[in-house]
Amino acid sequence: MIYVAEYKLKTPLSEADVRKLRVGDIVYLTGTIVTARDAAHRRMLDYLKEGKPIPVDLRGGVIYHCGPVVQKLGDQWIALAAGPTTSARMDLYEADVIKNFGVRMVIGKGGMGARTAQACREYGAVYAYFTGGAAVLAANAIKRVVRVEWLDLGIPEALWVFEVEDFGPLLITIDSEGRNLTEEVVEQAKKKREEVLKKLGVT
Amino acid sequence: MPSLEEFKEIIAKAVSETIERAAIYIPPDIKQALKRAYEEEVNPMAKSQLEAILKNIELAEKFKKPVCQDTGSIIYYVTVGYDFPGLRVLREALVEAVRRATKQVPLRPNTVDPFTGRNPGDNTGRYMPYIHLELVEGDGLEVTVVPKGGGSEGVSYLELPPPGEGVKAVKRVVVDAVLKAGSLPCPPTIVGVGVGGGADIAMYLAKKAACTRKIGTLNPDPVLYELEKELYEALNSLGIGPMGLGGKYTVLAVHVDYAHRHPAAMPVAVAFQCWATRRATVKINANGKYVIEQ
Ligand code: SF4
Numbered sequence: 001m002i003y004v005a006e007y008k009l010k011t012p013l014s015e016a017d018v019r020k021l022r023v024g025d026i027v028y029l030t031g032t033i034v035t036a037r038d039a040a041h042r043r044m045l046d047y048l049k050e051g052k053p054i055p056v057d058l059r060g061g062v063i064y065h066c067g068p069v070v071q072k073l074g075d076q077w078i079a080l081a082a083g084p085t086t087s088a089r090m091d092l093y094e095a096d097v098i099k100n101f102g103v104r105m106v107i108g109k110g111g112m113g114a115r116t117a118q119a120c121r122e123y124g125a126v127y128a129y130f131t132g133g134a135a136v137l138a139a140n141a142i143k144r145v146v147r148v149e150w151l152d153l154g155i156p157e158a159l160w161v162f163e164v165e166d167f168g169p170l171l172i173t174i175d176s177e178g179r180n181l182t183e184e185v186v187e188q189a190k191k192k193r194e195e196v197l198k199k200l201g202v203t
Numbered sequence: 204m205p206s207l208e209e210f211k212e213i214i215a216k217a218v219s220e221t222i223e224r225a226a227i228y229i230p231p232d233i234k235q236a237l238k239r240a241y242e243e244e245v246n247p248m249a250k251s252q253l254e255a256i257l258k259n260i261e262l263a264e265k266f267k268k269p270v271c272q273d274t275g276s277i278i279y280y281v282t283v284g285y286d287f288p289g290l291r292v293l294r295e296a297l298v299e300a301v302r303r304a305t306k307q308v309p310l311r312p313n314t315v316d317p318f319t320g321r322n323p324g325d326n327t328g329r330y331m332p333y334i335h336l337e338l339v340e341g342d343g344l345e346v347t348v349v350p351k352g353g354g355s356e357g358v359s360y361l362e363l364p365p366p367g368e369g370v371k372a373v374k375r376v377v378v379d380a381v382l383k384a385g386s387l388p389c390p391p392t393i394v395g396v397g398v399g400g401g402a403d404i405a406m407y408l409a410k411k412a413a414c415t416r417k418i419g420t421l422n423p424d425p426v427l428y429e430l431e432k433e434l435y436e437a438l439n440s441l442g443i444g445p446m447g448l449g450g451k452y453t454v455l456a457v458h459v460d461y462a463h464r465h466p467a468a469m470p471v472a473v474a475f476q477c478w479a480t481r482r483a484t485v486k487i488n489a490n491g492k493y494v495i496e497q
Contacts, residue, residue, distance in 0.1 A: 004247060024248060069272045069311045080309070081272035083259075086354050086387055110354070110386045111447060131255035132354065132389035132446055133479040135272040136262040154322050156311060169251060173448070181248075185449045186385040189441040193382060196437050200374045 008166070012060025013104035015124040021172050023179040027128060028168035032146065032161060033062040033107070037085060039157040040150060041093035048100055055149040056159055058101040065090055065108030067156025069135070070145065077145040079162065083135035084109040087127070095119035107170060111182025117174050127174035130167075141167040205491040210289030211296045214344070217485050217493040218300035221348050222277065223308050225483035226269045229260050230497040232418040233455070233480045240391055240445070240452040249450030256445075256478055271479040274310040275350035277301050277332035280415055284341030288489055293344070294334065301325070301332045310350070335407070342489040347482060349414045355388035355477040361406060366469040373398055373471050374434065380473035381438050381454070386447020389477035391455045393418065394438065397472040400462030405472035412458035413476040422459065431457045445478075 004024055009017055011031025021027065034056050036044070047054050068082035087094075087108030094112060097103055098119040105125060106112070109132035120126055130138060146161040173181040197203045205213060229237075237260070241253040263270035279297055283290060304310055305326045314328040315321070326332070360380035364372035377396055384392075395413025397405040422428040434457040444450025455478070464470070487493040 026251070067272065067311065069269055069274065069309060071309055081263075081269045081274075081311075083272045085273070086357065088387060109389065109446065129252075129446060129448075131252050131259070133271040133273075133352075133477060134255045134259035136266060136268050136270065137255055137259040138272075139268065140262060140266075154312070154315075156313075169255060171248060171251065171448070182386050182447045185443060185447055186382070188449075189385070189443045190382055192441055193378065196378055196440055197375060199440075200371075200378070200433060200437050202371045202375050202378075 011062055013062065014060060015104070018104050018126045019124055019176050021126050021175055022177070023172055023175050023181045025172045026168065027170040027172065028166040029062065029170060030165050030167070033064045033164055033167065034058065035064045035066040035068065035160040035162070037065060037067055037157050038089050039153045040159050041090050041097055043150065043153070044101065045093055045096055054101070056161060058103050061101070061103050062105045062107060063097070063103050065106070068160060070155060070160070077148060079139050079142045079145055079160070081135035082138045082142060083133050084130045086110045087112050091116055098123050098125050111173055111180065117178060117180045120174050120176050121178045124176050126172050126176060128170035128172050130170055138167070141165055204288055204489060207289065207292050210491065211292040213491045213493070214289055214293065214296035214487060215299040215303060217487055217495070218297060218346055218348065219303040219307065221346065221483045221485040221495050222300060222304035222310070222350065224495055224497065225348050225350055225481040226274050226304070226308050226310060227263055227267055228497060229270055230417070230480060230482055233478070234260060236418045236455045237478060240455065244445070244450050244452060246444060246448070246450035248448040249445040249452070252445040252448060269308060269310065270481070271352060272311060273352040273354065274308070274313065275352045275481060276313055277326060278349045278351050279332055279334045280347040280349065280411065281334055282337045282339050282345045284339055284343050286342035287344050288342065289344065297332060297334055297346070298327055301327055344487040345484060347415055347484040350481040351414060352477055352479060355392060355475040358384035358388050358475055359406065360473040361402060361470065363402065363468055363470050366464070366467065370430070372469060376471040377434055377473055378437065381441065381443070384475060385443060388475040389479065390443060390447060391445055391452040391478055393476040393480065394454050394457045395474040395476065396457065396459040397474070398459070398461040399464035399470065401465070401468070402470045404462050405470035406474065408460040408462060409472040409474035412460045413474045414480070415482060416458045418456045427459045427461070431459050
């Protein structure tokens with residue numbers, strides 16, 4: 001069922017770039033990515049409602065669910081460890097963020113739900129895994145911290161703008177055709193529940 | 204023998220080094236289990252995740268950087284002798300160690316006031332770092348540091364089934380907890396199970412079993428030994444796999460502990476330790492000499 005194609009993509013991403021991606025594909029990304037967690041997502045949508053501009057341009061952009069470990073040396077921030085955080089928390093906001101800000105790729109871990117998958121289909125976006133916990137691998141692909149916005153939210157929650165080179169492997173788990181791999185796997189596991197409980201002598 | 208002031212410094216230094224060790228280096232038993240999982244995994248996507256994990260562990264060691272950016276909440280499991288000469292300054296020193304490690308490693312500032320949202324920025328706060336303290340005979344100190352990540356903590360699970368269901372309830376609760384957790388705790392995980400005692404005690408035992416017991420150590424209780432084996436097979440047959448992408452390895456181990464329970468209640472707690480198991484132990488003797496182990 002799985003074939004793995006490997007792509008090297010550059011930001012900003014076009015709709016065609018992401019429409020060709022399928023669940024199971026691997027992507028290495030070069031260009032700019034922006035971190036955002038719960039608080040930043042909430043603020044983006046608040047600003048939108050109030051008609052205020054947000055400090056980053058996300059058209060064709062990539063959002064990375066990540067709260068990095070950073071260090072400031074002189075004027076320059078350095079990302080020491082920057083793996084993904086659990087994406088499920090951003091399910092509340094992501095569909096609206098994709099719709100309103102033109103995001104083409106969301107990177108995180110653990111998968112996202114039906115509303116986000118629906119937005120991916122409708123507006124042409126994908127969701128990709130960066131291996132959970134692989135923080136140094138990620139930091140290694142971050143060539144420069146371009147800037148940070150909304151630092152008042154705290155280091156983990158701020159918008160960190162990273163310049164990346166061959167950032168990956170990113171594994172597509174939600175594509176723009178409506179497949180959602182993590183959900184499929186977990187659904188399958190749930191179907192096995194009865195059988196497993198029987199084997200354990202529970203039922 | 205060092206003075207109290209000196210002891211405070213010795214403990215703070217030794218423990219902050221121990222936190223650093225835990226944050227950067229994955230313990231050998233975990234590394235070995237992950238390598239085995241990588242070798243045996245056949246699902247290509249699962250294998251790619253395990254490969255990235257192993258590569259990441261190597262890079263963290265090479266560059267001396269935190270292996271995962273979530274450097275966790277610092278939890279201490281302490282056993283201290285009644286006659287340990289630094290006892291009076293222990294608490295202060297353990298808090299100071301976290302402040303130092305936060306700057307030196309550095310750790311991500313992870314302590315947030317649940318009501319105001321304020322983050323003091325140094326990983327300390329009300330009850331944090333948390334200290335589990337056990338007093339024993341002797342004059343030494345042993346501190347196990349567990350920087351516990353939020354992803355695996357977030358799927359902790361507790362049920363209080365009717366006691367009449369017995370061990371069947373334990374098995375069901377564990378299977379349901381793992382299904383519910385799905386991809387969220389960064390599998391493959393170590394699943395800790397705590398039974399009995401009371402709701403808080405069951406969870407304490409579960410977390411301690413998940414985070415501090417080494418993979419490959421055998422449960423000395425033959426009934427629990429069998430239960431662990433059975434659950435291990437059962438959980439891996441669910442096929443959630445590394446990072447929830449399908450595959451053989453959903454769990455690396457199952458560790459069960461228990462306490463005697465009240466006749467009316469049978470708490471069953473399930474705690475998860477993600478693959479990025481951070482743990483290190485320091486032993487300090489009455490002369491202030493110390494060794495760090497993993
Ligand atoms: S669950 Fe563990 S490995 Fe995954 S991001 Fe959290 S701390 Fe890191």
